[in-house]
Amino acid sequence: MITIDYTLTMKENVATGLNSEVLEAIDLRFRTQLHRQLEARLADSTYAFRAGLSIAHDELPSIKRFLQENLGGMRNFVVVGIGGSNLGNLVLDRAFRGNGKSIYYLDNVEPDKIHRLFQEINLQETVFNIITKSGSTSETLANYIAVRNVLERKRLPLQKHLIFTTDPQKGYLQEIRQRDGIPTFHIPSPLGGRFSVLSTVGLLSSGFKGIDLESLLQGAHAAANDCLSDSLRTNKGLLLAALYIANYQKGRTINVLMPYSDRLHPFGQWFRQLWAESLGKINRDGKPVGQTPVDALGTVDQHSQVQLYMEGPDDKIITFIEILRHQNDISLDGEIDYFNGQTMAKLLRAQLHATQIALLQKQRCSLRIEMDELNEWNMGYLMYLYMYATVAAGELLGVNPIDQPGVEQGKEYTYALLDRPEYHEQRIQYEKLCASLRKYCV
Amino acid sequence: MITIDYTLTMKENVATGLNSEVLEAIDLRFRTQLHRQLEARLADSTYAFRAGLSIAHDELPSIKRFLQENLGGMRNFVVVGIGGSNLGNLVLDRAFRGNGKSIYYLDNVEPDKIHRLFQEINLQETVFNIITKSGSTSETLANYIAVRNVLERKRLPLQKHLIFTTDPQKGYLQEIRQRDGIPTFHIPSPLGGRFSVLSTVGLLSSGFKGIDLESLLQGAHAAANDCLSDSLRTNKGLLLAALYIANYQKGRTINVLMPYSDRLHPFGQWFRQLWAESLGKINRDGKPVGQTPVDALGTVDQHSQVQLYMEGPDDKIITFIEILRHQNDISLDGEIDYFNGQTMAKLLRAQLHATQIALLQKQRCSLRIEMDELNEWNMGYLMYLYMYATVAAGELLGVNPIDQPGVEQGKEYTYALLDRPEYHEQRIQYEKLCASLRKYCV
Numbered sequence A, B: 001m002i003t004i005d006y007t008l009t010m011k012e013n014v015a016t017g018l019n020s021e022v023l024e025a026i027d028l029r030f031r032t033q034l035h036r037q038l039e040a041r042l043a044d045s046t047y048a049f050r051a052g053l054s055i056a057h058d059e060l061p062s063i064k065r066f067l068q069e070n071l072g073g074m075r076n077f078v079v080v081g082i083g084g085s086n087l088g089n090l091v092l093d094r095a096f097r098g099n100g101k102s103i104y105y106l107d108n109v110e111p112d113k114i115h116r117l118f119q120e121i122n123l124q125e126t127v128f129n130i131i132t133k134s135g136s137t138s139e140t141l142a143n144y145i146a147v148r149n150v151l152e153r154k155r156l157p158l159q160k161h162l163i164f165t166t167d168p169q170k171g172y173l174q175e176i177r178q179r180d181g182i183p184t185f186h187i188p189s190p191l192g193g194r195f196s197v198l199s200t201v202g203l204l205s206s207g208f209k210g211i212d213l214e215s216l217l218q219g220a221h222a223a224a225n226d227c228l229s230d231s232l233r234t235n236k237g238l239l240l241a242a243l244y245i246a247n248y249q250k251g252r253t254i255n256v257l258m259p260y261s262d263r264l265h266p267f268g269q270w271f272r273q274l275w276a277e278s279l280g281k282i283n284r285d286g287k288p289v290g291q292t293p294v295d296a297l298g299t300v301d302q303h304s305q306v307q308l309y310m311e312g313p314d315d316k317i318i319t320f321i322e323i324l325r326h327q328n329d330i331s332l333d334g335e336i337d338y339f340n341g342q343t344m345a346k347l348l349r350a351q352l353h354a355t356q357i358a359l360l361q362k363q364r365c366s367l368r369i370e371m372d373e374l375n376e377w378n379m380g381y382l383m384y385l386y387m388y389a390t391v392a393a394g395e396l397l398g399v400n401p402i403d404q405p406g407v408e409q410g411k412e413y414t415y416a417l418l419d420r421p422e423y424h425e426q427r428i429q430y431e432k433l434c435a436s437l438r439k440y441c442v
Helices: A019-042 A047-071 A087-095 A110-121 A140-155 A172-180 A200-208 A213-226 A236-249 A262-279 A307-310 A344-361 A376-397 A405-417 A421-435 B020-043 B049-070 B085-096 B109-120 B139-151 B170-181 B198-210 B213-228 B236-249 B262-279 B305-311 B345-360 B376-397 B405-417 B421-435
Strands: A001-007 A076-080 A103-107 A126-132 A160-165 A184-186 A254-259 A292-295 A316-325 A364-375 B003-005 B075-079 B102-106 B124-130 B162-166 B184-186 B254-259 B294-297 B315-326 B367-375
Touching: A001 A376, A019 A376, A019 B213, A019 B405, A047 A200, A047 A376, A047 B020, A076 A140, A076 A200, A076 B109, A087 A103, A087 A200, A103 A110, A103 B109, A110 B262, A110 B421, A126 A200, A140 B345, A160 A172, A160 A200, A160 A236, A172 B139, A213 A236, A213 A376, A213 B020, A213 B085, A236 A262, A236 A316, A236 A376, A236 A405, A236 B315, A254 A262, A262 A292, A262 A316, A262 A376, A262 B109, A262 B305, A292 A376, A292 A405, A292 B139, A307 A344, A307 B294, A307 B405, A316 A344, A344 A364, A344 B020, A344 B109, A344 B254, A344 B405, A344 B421, A364 A376, A364 B345, A405 A421, A405 B102, A405 B305, A405 B345, B003 B184, B003 B376, B020 B049, B020 B236, B020 B376, B049 B198, B049 B213, B049 B254, B049 B376, B075 B198, B085 B102, B085 B262, B085 B376, B102 B109, B109 B139, B124 B139, B124 B184, B124 B198, B139 B162, B139 B184, B139 B315, B162 B170, B162 B345, B170 B184, B170 B345, B170 B405, B184 B198, B198 B213, B213 B376, B236 B254, B236 B315, B254 B262, B262 B294, B262 B315, B305 B367, B345 B367, B367 B376
Parallel strands: A076 A103, A076 A126, A126 A160, A160 A184, A254 A292, A254 A316, A316 A364, B075 B102, B075 B124, B124 B162, B162 B184, B254 B294, B254 B315, B315 B367
Antiparallel strands: A001 A364, B003 B367
């Protein structure tokens, strides 16, 4: 059960808050035009995370069979992927204990990271899941080469220690797969990385860890049902998008997500990609738009960021996430008087509410999302809700939330610097540019 | 060796960059007035991180003796602290391998976090360092109670498994220390949490891990020597502060620190506290100021945040951190043509430079900090440089960088919600406020 409490971002309660009229106007925009556009996008192959839910559901039996038949003897699962091929896995891994098996991550390309991993794990009991939709992500391919070289050096069978997750048709991994007989899962073609957690991308590692995949998908399905209508009044995803974008339009250029739980910290990192990469771009009117997402953590960031949130510029909308019931709570009975009769979870929740009301007194706006407990159903719900809200926010800002044209140039220069012959022109351009600069360096 | 390259934030190279005149004007402000103020602050007890270096140096022999005599048989060191009592330790821990011993962290108050830790470690071989300057931080005291209860239940001697690090005179831990004979280290009174990494706060866990403390302090000392004069031309700390604040004054309200190394990721989290909590406040003219720090990570965030940095609003100044030499580099020779002859570290560095030049083409400003290699000397240098630059930035913004008045109200409400009798009035105020709100909740 997920609740959105937006009491403390409305003008009746906070002088700097939103007028109901602003939300009414956004509601009208959705009802008259934007919701139709949004539905067209969701029906279109490029926004398939809604349709993807039933594909995922149909694939569950084969995923489970694979896990049982092929990975039963494995202790470690290494996710080799970056961005959308990595963050969703991390969210589910850290949120749930599952069966206690371990998941590791190779995203960055750093020698030290690989050395540490290979020191820590027993390769005999380890499977590496190489995840790249395009099949050409350079970091993921570099880590794949490093992993493959080690497996070959140790004479471990590739078919047993590698799994590919990639586009069903194109890309480099498709070739290797056929040549070497590597077990391969497909990412439904239309599904972009940052919208892919509830597909084979996220389900394989989660299934390995014994996370309840049915419940996860059921929660997402319930969220999909709560995100159908064309009005903020009856569609939670539209409401969430409207709250964030109305705040953005009031100058709140920073969107802080602050769960009060270490177990939800990666959810903030996942959200951070979703929001930044989907919305940070040139809009239909040629204007650069995008709210900068910040992943904070309570209570930890009360000792780091909250001073700024309280007294710094009013350029942030802050969303607290509260877990109402924590399992195996810990008593604080002991030698400190005011802790007697208290528990750790009570302290955690008191800190959240105290911070939110203290922000109110500084006229700073915030939302609070409550979940009754941290379980798979709620996580599936929350992830779907945020994916939907992100696409809806794209409609409000007038951007295409699915592409990421701004990162192409950097990729090309990288290949140029690696001396790929196809990027020779770019290399010349790069060097000319660098040579023209006046250096400032101390 | 640390270099600041600010080529790509100057107007001659980037149309949206800084005029030399702007830097000249800041230079004049420092020379005529602000540097004198800054020196007064650094001489004053409340900014003792410069003077603290020689205190730390004098304490090294006794820290080492303690580690040898008392902790020789221990395998695990748990830092129990939050904010400034935690982040600096994490920076040094993740940056260096040391002797391979493990450091764990209890900062947040979450039942699950404690349970996981106690499951993972063998308590017999574990020492808990309770770090709180004031001796009253509620999260740290709550974790202390939980740890103490477990140690007592297992009949493990407190004198062997607990260490306190706290103010030499005041606070709750001083009482317990005397009663129970717990080994105790002092935080020099004037040293605020976020400026305390190079004191007993950070040196004990680092020493336990076999990190080279002399070299760390020597690097910091070298930085102190490079941050003495009253002019940007000859004082790197003033220059860094000027670059950040001149960008802030041009509307770059977000300060992104993006090291290209997992080993430096916690440095970003440490910086994030330093910058936010020191500068995010009401300034001398009654205006809310403060640049929002963001800790990014390369290359990972090229697949998450860089789209927004490229095409979103020009409201960010981005600092890349590059490590020039990586140890034990990994060859990418194998079946992918363009990787042959390349290494992982070369790919990592190519990604950084490609991204920086791609940003230039979008007229987005950035800096680059280079370190020849990631060693203790450079880390000490970098931490000192940023502490000094933060205090210098405080002078430019007209705020007192040492206090954090904005978090008091939240602390008081927390105590009120825990029913501490001394906070009864606050409790009534809190409830009245909540009762007056019109609820918005779905």
